[in-house]
Every structure is written in C-alpha cells, then in structure tokens.
Amino acid sequence: MNDVIDADRLVGLVKDLIRLDSSNPPGGESEVARHLAGVMEDLGARVELISAGDGRDSVVATVAGKDPTRTLAVNGHIDVVPVTGQTWTRDPFTPEVRGDRLYGRGACDMKGGIGAAIEAIRALRDHDSLPSTNVAFHLVADEETGGIFGTQWLMDRGHLAADACLVPEPTGLHVGVAERGALFARITVHGRGGHGSVPDSGVSAVAGAARVVDALHLRDFGVEHPLLGRTTCNVGKISGGAAPNVIAESCVIEVDRRLLPGASRDSAVKELLDVVESLDPPVDIDAEAIVFVEASEIDRAHPVVEWIDQIARSVRTDSEIVGSMLGSDARFYRNALSIPTVLLGPGDIAQAHTADEWVSLTDLTDAAHIYLRAFQSFR
Numbered sequence: 001m002n003d004v005i006d007a008d009r010l011v012g013l014v015k016d017l018i019r020l021d022s023s024n025p026p027g028g029e030s031e032v033a034r035h036l037a038g039v040m041e042d043l044g045a046r047v048e049l050i051s052a053g054d055g056r057d058s059v060v061a062t063v064a065g066k067d068p069t070r071t072l073a074v075n076g077h078i079d080v081v082p083v084t085g086q087t088w089t090r091d092p093f094t095p096e097v098r099g100d101r102l103y104g105r106g107a108c109d110m111k112g113g114i115g116a117a118i119e120a121i122r123a124l125r126d127h128d129s130l131p132s133t134n135v136a137f138h139l140v141a142d143e144e145t146g147g148i149f150g151t152q153w154l155m156d157r158g159h160l161a162a163d164a165c166l167v168p169e170p171t172g173l174h175v176g177v178a179e180r181g182a183l184f185a186r187i188t189v190h191g192r193g194g195h196g197s198v199p200d201s202g203v204s205a206v207a208g209a210a211r212v213v214d215a216l217h218l219r220d221f222g223v224e225h226p227l228l229g230r231t232t233c234n235v236g237k238i239s240g241g242a243a244p245n246v247i248a249e250s251c252v253i254e255v256d257r258r259l260l261p262g263a264s265r266d267s268a269v270k271e272l273l274d275v276v277e278s279l280d281p282p283v284d285i286d287a288e289a290i291v292f293v294e295a296s297e298i299d300r301a302h303p304v305v306e307w308i309d310q311i312a313r314s315v316r317t318d319s320e321i322v323g324s325m326l327g328s329d330a331r332f333y334r335n336a337l338s339i340p341t342v343l344l345g346p347g348d349i350a351q352a353h354t355a356d357e358w359v360s361l362t363d364l365t366d367a368a369h370i371y372l373r374a375f376q377s378f379r
Ligand SMILES: [Zn+2]
Pocket: 077, 109, 110, 143, 169, 170
C-alpha cells in the first residue's frame, strides 16, 4: 500500500490547518478543533469535542481497528506559537509551497505531523482497510503554554486511555525517546540597608546576588544522560537595589535550569538552595519555583521503541533514536499515565517557532508512510 499516500491531499489538509490561526497565547483552538472533528467524522471516527473553556477546544477521535481491545494514541497539539515580534517575508497564515517546502505558521510544529497521521488513516480507508488496533487521535489545545487546557485537561477527565502513544512533533523522522524538563526559579537575596557613603555599615543584597549568580550560572550539577547530556543552569534575569547611594536591601534573580528524567520540583529547588547554602560567608535568600516541567523518557529497549524504530528505518534509513532538549506533551503520557510514548514527526525542530517556518514535503509524505505502517502493525 506504499503508493496510497496522496501527497496533494496531505498538503491540502495541512494548508487548511495553517489558515486557521490558533496562536497561543492567547489560545483559540476552536476553529482548528471543529475542522479536524469534521475531517475525522468523515473518516468514520467516533469524535468528541471537549472544551476547556472559551475557545479552548480539543478533539478525541477514535478510529475503530481490527482489534478493538488495543489502542494506539496519536497526540498532536493544534495550537501554534504567536508570530508577534517575528519578521516574516510572507503571510504566516497563507500557506505557500515553494520547491520541497510548505511555509506557514505551524507547518513544522506541528500541523504538518497531524496532517500526515490523518493522511495515513485516509489511505487505509481508500482501501477499505482497518488499522490493526483502534487509533485514538488526541488533538489538543494549549501545548505551547503547558497543556493545562489541552492534554492535562483531557488526562484529568479520563480521555487518554491507550496502550502506546505516538507524538508527531518535528523530530526529522528520528525516534524521540527522552526529553529534558525545566525549572524556572526566583531567588530573592536579602540584605540590610544603610547609607551608600558607608557601604560596610549594612549588607548589600546586590553584592550577595553577584556571588549567587557566580555560583549558579553555568553550574554543573554533576549528572548526565546518554541522549540528553548534562543539566544546564542559566541566570537570565536580575533586578535589585534602590539607588547608587543606598545599600541594597533586596535583589532578585531568575534562573532557568534544564533537568533530566527523575528530577522533581522539590529536588531541583533543593539543589539550588544547597549551592547557595554552601557559600561562605553566607547569603540570605528565599527561593521559589515559578515554572516546573517534568522531564520524561521511555527505555530505548522498550518493545514500542523497537517497533517504531524499525518502521522509521524502513522508510528513512538514517532514522536514529534521539533525545530532545525541549519538552512536549509526551511527559503526561510517560509520567502520569505510564503509557509508552515516542516522538516521531516530519520537520526539523530548528524550523519550529521561527519566522518563515516551513516543513519539507518529502518529510510529510515519508511521515505518512511511517504512520501507515505503524497503524497497520501495532499490536
Ligand atoms: Zn510542538
């Protein structure tokens, strides 16, 4: 059935999705959700449109398979990052094909991947063929700002049952098995004020913060992952003090730590506190987590990884098993639901979130071939 992928039909669907602006923030996924609900209904799927509030709609669409006791989920986010502040040379929401590239916001991340997965179902249907198991499309809002109104919303309401999950995020058709997490923390350094003409009469929070920055920025926390490398620590923001002639009473720094699987919010904050508490003389601080996103992974020896890796290499001989530096909704499936989950999708992550975002047409059709084989062979 290799010749059954209809590249024009696939590109047509992705173009339709690009035209429907679902920028997040602010987040307005209803139009895309309704469009996809219609597409999936036409394909005979059982479709539920689930609203997480004004304009925040997701779709769960289940295509019946030969073995209805097993389900392969496909999680694709239907929101895109805003184009605000980016210099595009074309209209981001008027898709355009040039050579092997389809341009438009979301072409790469990740309306292209969603379109390729749906094309694989269409190809099966053209031949009156069913997938080997049920295929449940979780087409979700709000991935770009954390998933509260998307994947997490569906998870908390019991919509995400599956035996394995495929996430068509852009991986260049490599198999993504691990991703880093992140902690953004705010550290407030406390001082004791006084007159700037007698600087040793108080304790300068600015001077304390300088020592904290020196201790944390580029800090190596001593752990390493074979696919994700080492953790990172960036001090990205600082503000403090009142005036040149006042000993600073307070200075605030904000830190971005990227984390490996196994790190919790508490352990990641505690590691920061441990570093600061080891300073001599001591610096008086408070630390709080502003944002925390769990890292996640699936064992690369897991049968689901072997299965999808073989299929990927049968279409693209250069496909490898990789880790990603960015997070995705895969973490909800892997961590909270213990559903074996892999990323595999068309497009290069370097194109995601950029001006003049594009996806390769070759990647799109190769992805559809991979998904077709996956839907035919999942057990
Ligand atoms: Zn994405």
